[in-house]
Amino acid sequence: MSIREAFASAGSLWEQQPGLLRTIVCADEQPAVLRVDGVIRLDHEHNEVRLVADYDVSATISEGFPTDVPQLIVRNPDPSGFYPHAYEDGRLCLGVDGEMSLILARADNPLEAFFEEIVMPNLYAVEFFRRYRTMPFDDRSHGEVGVLEFYREFFNMDRDRAVLELLRIAAGKEGFRRRNRCPCGSGRQLGSCHAGAVEALRYNVGKNVLLSDCGIATSALGLTKALGAKDATRARLKGHRTHP
Numbered sequence: 001m002s003i004r005e006a007f008a009s010a011g012s013l014w015e016q017q018p019g020l021l022r023t024i025v026c027a028d029e030q031p032a033v034l035r036v037d038g039v040i041r042l043d044h045e046h047n048e049v050r051l052v053a054d055y056d057v058s059a060t061i062s063e064g065f066p067t068d069v070p071q072l073i074v075r076n077p078d079p080s081g082f083y084p085h086a087y088e089d090g091r092l093c094l095g096v097d098g099e100m101s102l103i104l105a106r107a108d109n110p111l112e113a114f115f116e117e118i119v120m121p122n123l124y125a126v127e128f129f130r131r132y133r134t135m136p137f138d139d140r141s142h143g144e145v146g147v148l149e150f151y152r153e154f155f156n157m158d159r160d161r162a163v164l165e166l167l168r169i170a171a172g173k174e175g176f177r178r179r180n181r182c183p184c185g186s187g188r189q190l191g192s193c194h195a196g197a198v199e200a201l202r203y204n205v206g207k208n209v210l211l212s213d214c215g216i217a218t219s220a221l222g223l224t225k226a227l228g229a230k231d232a233t234r235a236r237l238k239g240h241r242t243h244p
């Protein structure tokens with residue numbers, strides 16, 4: 001799907017969010033970039049806490065969409081001063097790249113899914129933090145350890161060495177041979193064990209994203225080994241990884 005098609009088919013998004021203005025930048029040149037600027041109305045409920053607020057945002061959607069996950073800058077209220085998961089320019093750390101790629105790849109309309117399933121929960125977290133100075137979701141660590149945690153969940157596997165090996169196969173750093181023994185330790189062949197999960201990543205997530213997550217998860221494993229999981233999470237809470 002080209003970004004023009006994604007743009008054109010996101011009708012319900014434009015209807016529900018009339019404050020969002022969309023423009024295609026450099027449409028005649030390559031690569032094209034789509035920008036969605038304006039006011040988005042947050043209206044989201046979690047654990048019976050409903051938050052409603054207006055956020056002035058700017059999303060940049062590159063031609064590699066949906067394999068490349070868009071970036072989101074929040075202009076007002078500027079989260080960089082109070083929210084721990086924002087960069088200085090107001091850009092939000094939206095989540096684990098591979099996880100977001102999977103959400104977008106599986107969606108009927110990836111642009112709507114980006115706003116509904118990724119932007120909204122993130123803005124909810126910003127607004128929740130702005131009001132209560134704590135995060136609304138305590139599901140996963142942030143930064144490098146959070147990336148490793150996502151792949152643990154994805155492969156349903158708590159042995160980190162095996163998680164990394166499966167991720168290396170998905171990223172093409174190691175050969176994908178169905179007859180090889182599966183790294184998870186089940187004793188079965190990869191083809192009748194974790195091959196489906198590996199393939200879901202290979203088909204739905206860009207190789208650059210997988211390679212990048214692979215590097216991050218490898219470094220997270222080093223951290224958790226050196227510091228213990230909790231301290232590693234704490235150590236990375238301040239310094240978010242920078243996106244390429």
Ligand SMILES: [Zn+2]
Nearest residue numbers: 182184193194
């Ligand atoms: Zn397996």
